[in-house]
Amino acid sequence: MKKKTAIVVGAGLGGLSAAIRLTADGYDVKVIEKNSNIGGKLNRREGKGFTFDTGPSILTMPWVLEQLFESVHRRLEDYITVERVEPQWRTFFEDGTQIDVTSDLPNMLNEMAKVTDRPNRKLTDFLSYSQDMYELCRKSFYKYSIEDLKDLKKHHKLSELFQMDPLNTVAKATHKHFNNKYLEQLFNYFVMYVGSNPYATPAILNQLVYVQLGLGIHYVKGGMYQIAEGMGRLMEELRIEVELNTPVRQFVVEGDRVIGVETEDGTIHEADVVVSNLEAIPAYRKLAPQTSKVKKEKKSLEKKFEPTVSGLVLLLGTDRKFDQLKHHNFLFSGDPEKEFKQIFEEGKPADDPTIYIGISARSDETQAPEGKDNLFVLTHVPPLENKKRKPNDWDAYRETVLDKLERMGMKGLRDSIEFEYRFTPEDLETLYGPNGGSIYGIAADRKSNGGFKIPSKSQVYNGLYFVGGSTHPGGGVPMVTLSGQLTADLIREKENSPVHQ
Numbered sequence: 225m226k227k228k229t230a231i232v233v234g235a236g237l238g239g240l241s242a243a244i245r246l247t248a249d250g251y252d253v254k255v256i257e258k259n260s261n262i263g264g265k266l267n268r269r270e271g272k273g274f275t276f277d278t279g280p281s282i283l284t285m286p287w288v289l290e291q292l293f294e295s296v297h298r299r300l301e302d303y304i305t306v307e308r309v310e311p312q313w314r315t316f317f318e319d320g321t322q323i324d325v326t327s328d329l330p331n332m333l334n335e336m337a338k339v340t341d342r343p344n345r346k347l348t349d350f351l352s353y354s355q356d357m358y359e360l361c362r363k364s365f366y367k368y369s370i371e372d373l374k375d376l377k378k379h380h381k382l383s384e385l386f387q388m389d390p391l392n393t394v395a396k397a398t399h400k401h402f403n404n405k406y407l408e409q410l411f412n413y414f415v416m417y418v419g420s421n422p423y424a425t426p427a428i429l430n431q432l433v434y435v436q437l438g439l440g441i442h443y444v445k446g447g448m449y450q451i452a453e454g455m456g457r458l459m460e461e462l463r464i465e466v467e468l469n470t471p472v473r474q475f476v477v478e479g480d481r482v483i484g485v486e487t488e489d490g491t492i493h494e495a496d497v498v499v500s501n502l503e504a505i506p507a508y509r510k511l512a513p514q515t516s517k518v519k520k521e522k523k524s525l526e527k528k529f530e531p532t533v534s535g536l537v538l539l540l541g542t543d544r545k546f547d548q549l550k551h552h553n554f555l556f557s558g559d560p561e562k563e564f565k566q567i568f569e570e571g572k573p574a575d576d577p578t579i580y581i582g583i584s585a586r587s588d589e590t591q592a593p594e595g596k597d598n599l600f601v602l603t604h605v606p607p608l609e610n611k612k613r614k615p616n617d618w619d620a621y622r623e624t625v626l627d628k629l630e631r632m633g634m635k636g637l638r639d640s641i642e643f644e645y646r647f648t649p650e651d652l653e654t655l656y657g658p659n660g661g662s663i664y665g666i667a668a669d670r671k672s673n674g675g676f677k678i679p680s681k682s683q684v685y686n687g688l689y690f691v692g693g694s695t696h697p698g699g700g701v702p703m704v705t706l707s708g709q710l711t712a713d714l715i716r717e718k719e720n721s722p723v724h725q
Contacts, residue, residue, distance in 0.1 A: 227252045228719075231485055231493050233472050233511075234501025236264025236656070237701060238691035240455045241292055241708025242499045247462045248295045249716055254493065255464060256485065258471035263452030264501070264692075265656050265663070266701070272643040273593040274541035276600055277449055281582035282309075282552060283442040284417070284435050285702035288366075289451065292709060296462060303454035305445040309587060312441045314550040315410055316632055318558035318576075323410060324550070327437050339406040350401045350411070353389075354434035360384055361431060366706060369714040370696050371679045389427035393670055397427040409560045413578065416604065418699045419532030419664030421568040423561065426668060426675040443551065443587050451701065475511050475688065482688040485511075497687050497715055503694040504678045505529070505659045512684070521684050528673050531607040531662035532699060533567060534649035536621055538601040541643030545597050546634050551586040555579045555632050568667075573605040573621055579628060596642075601625065607660030608649050618648050658693070664700065665693020680711045681718060689715055 230246045232239045235257035243253045261267070265279035286306050293300045300306070311324040311331075323335045329347075336343035364370060364379035376385070389397055394415050398408045412422035414432040444450045459466065467487075476484040476492060484494035500507045508522040556578050557563040563574040582600040585592035592598040603625050605616070630637050649661030658665070668675040677696045682688035691707045693699035698707075 228497070229495045230254070230497045230499060230715075231256060231495040232499045232501060233485060233507075234264065234657075234692075235259075235262035235466065235468075236501045236692055236704065237266055237452070237455070238693075238695075238704040238708045238711075239264070239499065239501030240452070240459065241705045242501075242689075242691045242712050243464050243708075244292060244455065244458060244462065245295055245709050245712035246497075246499070246715065247464055249712060251497075253464050254495075255459075255466045256470050256472055256487065256493065257466065257468050259655065260469050261452075262456050262466065262468070263449060265652070265658075266449060266452050268447060268449040269539060269645055271645065272541055274539075274596070274598045274643050275447060275584075275591045276539045276598055276645075277447050277582070277584060278537065278539065278600075278647065280448055280701045281584065281600055282417075283444060283448065283451075283701055284432075285439060286442055288702040288706045288709075292705060293458065295709070296458065298458060298461075300454075303457060304450045306442045307445060307587065308440045309443050309551050311550055312436060313552045313554055314548075316553070316555045317406060317409075318556065318632070321406060323406065325410070325437070327440050332437070336407065340402070340404045346402055346404075346407070350398075350430075351434060351437060353397075353401065354430050354432075355438055356387055357389070357428050358431040358434045358438070360387060361428070365697050367710075369680045369710040370676065372676055373674060389430075392427040394422040394425045394427055394429055397430050398422075409556055412560065413554060413556070415668075416533075416578075417664075418668060418703070419604070419662070420668040421564050423564055424568065424667075424669050424671070426670045428675060429668060441552070443584065445588060447584060447588070447591065448701075472511060474513070475507075475685070477513055477685065480684075481686040482682070497689060497719055499689045499691055499711065499715075501690075501692050502657045503659050503662075503665065503692055504682075504690045505694070506657050507690070508684070510657075517684055525678060529666045529678055529694065530669065530672065531658065531660040532664040532667045532693070533604040534607045534652060534661040535647070535663050536573075536603045536605055536618060536625070536649075537647040538599070538622065538625065539643070539645040539647075540597075540599040540601060540637075540641050541592065542597045542599060542637070542640040543642050544636075544640050545595060546583075546599075546637075548633055549581060549583055549586075549597075551583055553581040553583075555581070555628065567604060567606050571606045573603070573616060573624075575624075576628065577603045577605075577625070579603050579625060581629075601629070604663075605649060607662050608653060616648075618646070622646070662693070665695070665698060665704075668698070680707070680714055687719075
């Protein structure tokens with residue numbers, strides 16, 4: 225019997241994961257990628273002896289990667305080395321308060337005691353609340369491709385749905401548990417793992433606190449790009465064909481079915497199924513024939529699913545070490561409500577942004593020359609699609625960022641820079657195609673989409689599926705990797721493909 229064939233458009237982690245799982249399900253898979261390397265936003269840049277991960281810098285839920293490799297009878301540890309990071313974050317507040325976030329419970333309680341009385345009960349209650357929601361999601365969100373509340377109800381009793389705290393946002397729930405400005409700001413910021421506004425995001429995403437404190441955060445030895453390289457080696461072993469430097473021009477459509485893709489050089493690649501790692505909205509805009517049905521779907525998706533934040537990324541190689549910093553650091557805004565209002569409602573970069581700094585050399589000395597730091601500096605900014613926003617002067621905003629860093633203790637930062645590279649939202653959109661230069665796909669919003677994502681199966685065409693941050697379960701390394709696996713499950717269900725071994 226002839227093997228079924230699949231084309232995967234885009235070699236981000238969602239696309240690579242789908243390719244591996246579809247191969248396990250008996251498909252003959254080809255991955256077509258416009259850039260010169262695999263990994264999508266998970267990328268790497270080097271210069272003057274410094275090495276930077278240019279995308280994700282924190283790994284949570286490594287079981288998702290283990291599960292993927294196990295699906296083809298491999299062990300993750302034979303491909304990459306995953307190490308826990310402690311303390312997990314060092315956080316700095318404008319008034320000089322500093323809190324280290326750690327999964328070591330006694331130490332975490334000591335840190336919290338700097339800003340609150342009776343930290344034991346507050347943290348225990350909140351972690352229990354967060355863990356309950358994580359365990360509920362293991363039964364549904366992390367196991368199946370979920371489209372909407374109707375899908376969710378198939379896997380949960382009514383009492384479990386109420387345990388998900390559906391009437392609250394992330395921020396309302398943290399306020400109820402802590403009623404403390406430092407701890408609320410700290411725990412609200414966990415939702416930025418998926419690039420959403422804690423004042424509008426469903427409280428279910430407070431599970432991310434348990435994901436971090438309960439399960440730990442991790443780094444991959446040699447840099448996070450090793451995840452993509454490990455998947456690449458696995459795909460070579462599985463004989464999955466990967467075509468790099470090959471932009472796709474359009475989907476090839478026959479009736480109501482996508483039957484393949486056409487690349488820019490005019491080559492037609494036919495397939496039984498096509499999986500797009502390019503987000504659904506840009507895929508409908510750029511790759512689909514502009515029929516009335518496509519235009520209607522595109523308009524409907526744009527109304528319901530706003531892109532998450534984008535980012536201004538500065539890669540800074542410095543001639544000294546900033547010893548007050550750990551591997552992961554957050555320098556918080558003085559007014560978080562104003563910060564999120566400016567980004568999400570007014571559509572402009574915050575006057576006083578929260579800034580993340582990752583220094584992988586703290587855990588891996590190969591990433592920077594001796595006595596020097598490799599600073600990955602990320603400031604979240606609105607996506608390009610926000611109609612209210614004027615074009616930004618990124619040179620001026622770089623100065624805003626550096627001013628804040630120097631003000632909050634990094635004296636002499638400007639003078640110490642000997643290597644610098646910058647990514648803007650425009651760069652992210654050009655390189656990887658996400659809607660508005662979004663980093664994390666679709667913003668979770670309790671009112672507009674209930675926290676759900678764009679369906680993984682196209683509502684317009686048979687044979688077309690989506691993976692990545694805009695689809696279930698969302699953005700971030702584990703989520704997009706899981707999206708590839710769950711979409712492969714969905715394809716097996718919908719396309720009568722061979723049973724997964």
